[in-house]
Amino acid sequence: MKNERRVISVIVMNESSVLARVTALFAGRGYNIESLTVAPIPDSDMSHITIATNGSTKVMEQITKQLHKLIPVYKVIEHEEMVEKEMVLVKFPVEESLSDIQVLCMAYNGGIANVGSNMVIGMVADEPCRVQHFLEAAQRYNPIEIVRGGVVAIER
């Protein structure tokens, strides 16, 4: 069966060890996590976990059902029509062209986040595949460090 990349949102009760329950489930049952983000939902006692994963249709169905079985899991959304964004921070040497880096970052919904005495930090937030393109383009400016944030998604 074909492996497909999917993004799942898991709405959980915001209580201790809930993230451990979710990740242990993936580890214990041999499911893959490509990226994972988590943050509290404003004005509620719940948190939103976004997981990018991949697997066959059957595996995806099991992931959803097994997540549902966890007591503090309130809702599992398998995204079909979604807006998906990922943030990435990249540190460049200060010797590289500041304007080139700025234009590049702007092309991918970002800009210069910080300039110090010996480095420049660029930031972009875009769809994961565009983030990948950005990182490829950024290679020519000799990036020192790259930190990807993991995807967040919202149903359209």
Add this chain to the structure above:
Amino acid sequence: MQMSGAQMVCEAIIAEGVKTVFGYPGGAIMHVYDEIYKQEGFEHILNRHEQASVHAADGYARATGEVGVAMVTSGPGFTNAVTGLATAYMDSIPMVVISGQVPLALIGTDGFQEIDAVGISRPCTKHNFLVRTLEELPRVLKEAFYIARSGRPGPVLVDVPKDITVDIGEFIYPDSVDIPSYKPTYKGNKRQIDKAVEAIKSAKKPLLYIGGGVVLSNASDLVRELAEKTQIPAVETLMARGVLGAKNPLLLGMLGMHGNYSSNMAMSETDLVISLGARFDDRVTGKLSEFAKYADIIHVDIDAANIGKLVDVDYPIVGDITEVVEAMLPQLDGIDTDRYEPWRNILKRYDELHPQSYVDSDDVIKPQWAIERLGELVGEDAIITSDVGQHQMWAAQHYPFDRPRQWINSGGLGTMGFGFPAALGAKRAFPDKTVINITGDGSILMNMQELVTAAEYKIPVINVILNNHFLGMVRQWQTFFYEKRYSETDLSFQPNFKALAEACGGIGYDVTTKAEFDAALEDAIKQDKVCFMNVQTNRFEDVLPMVPSGGALFNMMLPQKEEK
């Protein structure tokens, strides 16, 4: 009312109607034990190992259908309990285990007898709690019992730091539970049920595939009614023995790796599998691509994750067996039962061709004979527990189970050492019933310290040790698949089982002949003491039929036929 956390634990146990708690004290749980000393609402049985406490609570739960309760201390007390939790988890047994934990301030410091209990038990409990404040303790206890018994049942661990058991606070035990993220589905989808009923009516070779969920749902009477009304033949899993009753003419037997010929052939040839509370375990299905190859599948299960996990399902119904079968029954009024007669006749011929059989002997006790003889002598009155191995399979094949909860064994996890402590739990729940643990010379030693518990509390369970001086099931695989290299399975060096039982305050019987078997059992039933019946059997008996691991169900190794 103001009270300590330790008192709250006791009050919650009493409020839940629990009559017996099995456990073992230790440093972190001592305050609770101090309150146990003072109260009279429940009895406490001191097992001689925490694993046995949890199995005993498990046996109590399986025999009664109520939540079993065990109590252990932190660190090694808890880790000893893990096998018990995993055993209950795999068989969906409602249980609450309360463990002590080091004081809150010490958590994370590698304190004495500190271990991350919720971390370790996460994959082998339905849910677990580390109590963080005294205020939440009553709610957590209430939720633990509720989660354990609702939906698909399972064990729940409540880890209570020592300082919380000391602190004093207001105790109000909640009347009800509201967990927004936990709402089990009981009622099956009506449209799916309607479709499933139509499928039953139009099938030619339907088959009821009955699993342990029927026992858990207390739906055995309804499932008997369903079989009776439709005259559809049925197979049971290991966990469902007793649901239809051995005398039921529609019951073909147990299916799977050690299923009988007609059951496995029925599953291979059926055109409609009606799965009730079964989960298509690999020991049942054999090679998946050959399993029920010609059939549509109706799958009724309270756990949605079981549906479609291993086989593709045509009629998925998420719900409680009781509610779903109740909804199906009226729709099956006037069903044409003759329609399935040719199918029933085929299966009858299969059963005549290869009945469940073995070759008996006059010189030595065959293990199958011992189990059949138990069935003749104590039959439907007794509760039978078992350990894990050949004796377990022979018991499942040959004992005439007649009602649900009569047969108690570790099916999912396959835990050796389960049977004896589970028998203690069952006997405590039903003191007037004869409780027999069918065990082997390997398994019994894994919790033999319970002789002392049984003797102290006068819990007279009968351990029938089918002694072949081997780890028999592993030996059988070595015979078939490892060219008879009996690596570490020869148990010729043994304790004196009779003397061992007597040393611990029980009774021992050495049994080598059929006459001695009858006499020993008759005497054991009359005694008010725990006993070991050390039954010498032939060494090289195999459990047959057998589907080699990963093979198709219809490819069975069959027993030799008796020469007439």
